[in-house]
Amino acid sequence: MDDKGMLIRGRFAQRLAQVMEQINASIGFDRKMAMQDIAGSLAHAEMLSHQQIISADDFAAIRGGLEQIREEIREGRFTFSVALEDIHMNVESRLGELIGAQSGRLHTARSRNDQVATSFRLWVRDAHDRASALVLELIGALLDLAERNATTIMPGFTHLQSAQPVTFGHHLMAYVEMFGRDHARLCDSRARMNESPLGAAALAGTSFPIDRAFSATALGFDRPMHNSLDAVSDRDFAIEYLAAASLTMTHLSRFAEEIVLWMSPQFRFIQLSDAWTTGSSIMPQKRNPDAAELIRGKTGRVTGSLVGLLTVMKALPLTFSKDMQEDKEQTFDASETLELCLQAMIGMIGDLTPVPERMLAAAGAAHSTATDLADWLTRVIGMPFREAHHVTGRLVRLADERGCSLEQLPLAAMQEVDPRVNDDVYGVLGVENSVQSRRSLGGTSPERVRDEIARWRSKVQVQA
Numbered sequence: 001m002d003d004k005g006m007l008i009r010g011r012f013a014q015r016l017a018q019v020m021e022q023i024n025a026s027i028g029f030d031r032k033m034a035m036q037d038i039a040g041s042l043a044h045a046e047m048l049s050h051q052q053i054i055s056a057d058d059f060a061a062i063r064g065g066l067e068q069i070r071e072e073i074r075e076g077r078f079t080f081s082v083a084l085e086d087i088h089m090n091v092e093s094r095l096g097e098l099i100g101a102q103s104g105r106l107h108t109a110r111s112r113n114d115q116v117a118t119s120f121r122l123w124v125r126d127a128h129d130r131a132s133a134l135v136l137e138l139i140g141a142l143l144d145l146a147e148r149n150a151t152t153i154m155p156g157f158t159h160l161q162s163a164q165p166v167t168f169g170h171h172l173m174a175y176v177e178m179f180g181r182d183h184a185r186l187c188d189s190r191a192r193m194n195e196s197p198l199g200a201a202a203l204a205g206t207s208f209p210i211d212r213a214f215s216a217t218a219l220g221f222d223r224p225m226h227n228s229l230d231a232v233s234d235r236d237f238a239i240e241y242l243a244a245a246s247l248t249m250t251h252l253s254r255f256a257e258e259i260v261l262w263m264s265p266q267f268r269f270i271q272l273s274d275a276w277t278t279g280s281s282i283m284p285q286k287r288n289p290d291a292a293e294l295i296r297g298k299t300g301r302v303t304g305s306l307v308g309l310l311t312v313m314k315a316l317p318l319t320f321s322k323d324m325q326e327d328k329e330q331t332f333d334a335s336e337t338l339e340l341c342l343q344a345m346i347g348m349i350g351d352l353t354p355v356p357e358r359m360l361a362a363a364g365a366a367h368s369t370a371t372d373l374a375d376w377l378t379r380v381i382g383m384p385f386r387e388a389h390h391v392t393g394r395l396v397r398l399a400d401e402r403g404c405s406l407e408q409l410p411l412a413a414m415q416e417v418d419p420r421v422n423d424d425v426y427g428v429l430g431v432e433n434s435v436q437s438r439r440s441l442g443g444t445s446p447e448r449v450r451d452e453i454a455r456w457r458s459k460v461q462v463q464a
Contacts, residue, residue: 025083026325033087034070036118043218045066051214081093109206110206115198117232132187146176151167151169152168163368165434166363167435197224239309256296272348272351305334375388395409
């Protein structure tokens with residue numbers, strides 16, 4: 001066994017079995033945490049020097065070596081070794097090559113347990129920040145599209161059946177609300193996770209006179225974690241991130257599904273350009289919304305990562321077990337998937353062109369203003385709503401029998417059902433009138449939609 005392989009195997013006489021080396025190594029994926037590992041080591045070394053646990057000369061040598069390693073990794077000149085298991089031992093080994101015995105002082109008052117926990121926490125915190133920024137960008141794209149379509153009328157659906165007319169802007173603002181909650185969840189999770197495990201050592205703390213608040217501040221944490229056992233064994237922060245990511249992906253998937261429906265010939269509510277669609281190998285007429293379908297499909301991948309980590313953690317006793325090495329691959333994959341899907345959705349929204357005439361034609365189908373008629377009977381004539389509902393149902397049946405819409409029914413035919421109906425009823429039966437009348441808070445009228453767009457623009461400006 002070479003010197004590198006002996007870094008932490010002093011009591012062992014035999015080399016790891018080949019399969020054991022393969023199952024034990026994590027360098028293939030945890031190298032993604034290289035920058036976070038170096039940041040944690042720099043903060044720890046500075047704290048050791050500040051507390052006079054190591055000399056200023058030792059700290060200077062360690063800092064210089066770590067900064068050189070950082071540049072080697074950034075420039076692709078660093079050689080990663082599977083025999084060294086993980087990114088932490090790879091960096092430590094290279095530091096020894098660069099500065100010699102002084103490198104051994106870096107691990108004073110630190111274990112790989114709190115080192116790993118710190119690096120991973122820093123990485124997940126960065127993932128929160130990247131996702132939050134992209135969600136805000138997505139909200140901005142939705143607001144722009146909603147503003148351009150505050151008066152564009154489309155059908156609103158329940159059970160995927162035409163229900164009542166709404167505006168396209170109002171429909172888009174529903175997704176703004178969803179993604180706004182996603183952003184809030186990411187912010188909440190980030191705030192909760194922003195505590196430092198560094199200095200908890202293996203599990204019980206350390207006898208060295210360290211200053212955990214010093215290293216926590218150096219790394220941008222709000223405070224140190226207050227229980228050393230919890231500090232090295234906690235992965236709630238990754239689970240919370242994956243939960244927020246899963247819900248964000250669920251919302252992306254819902255919108256992706258609507259894009260798929262709206263692009264179909266049966267709807268033709270929207271168009272996407274060649275930049276966001278693909279063709280068929282056999283049917284030249286096809287234009288497929290593959291980006292939307294892939295977002296829909298990748299949602300299961302992120303949800304699977306959440307379930308996977310919950311399953312890993314569900315029966316682990318305190319504190320650290322090697323099972324917890326399985327926390328990273330799925331978190332890394334989920335983060336990359338979420339960010340890619342957010343970017344794709346932002347691109348599609350910027351490219352999306354509505355077809356207003358198709359939306360308007362569909363909005364008036366299936367007697368979508370029947371509720372407006374029932375409301376009018378209650379508000380103007382004074383019927384109890386249940387009676388108005390019954391009368392409206394009879395008028396809908398009459399329109400169906402005549403093969404016309406409610407607004408095309410002659411007044412005389414309506415009065416045969418209820419003689420109290422008068423000419424004023426036609427003022428509420430058109431889809432434009434219906435949409436304009438929905439002025440209640442949260443309603444679909446263009447006036448309310450523009451109010452909500454303005455409110456959200458102010459909110460996003462504060463959060464950005």
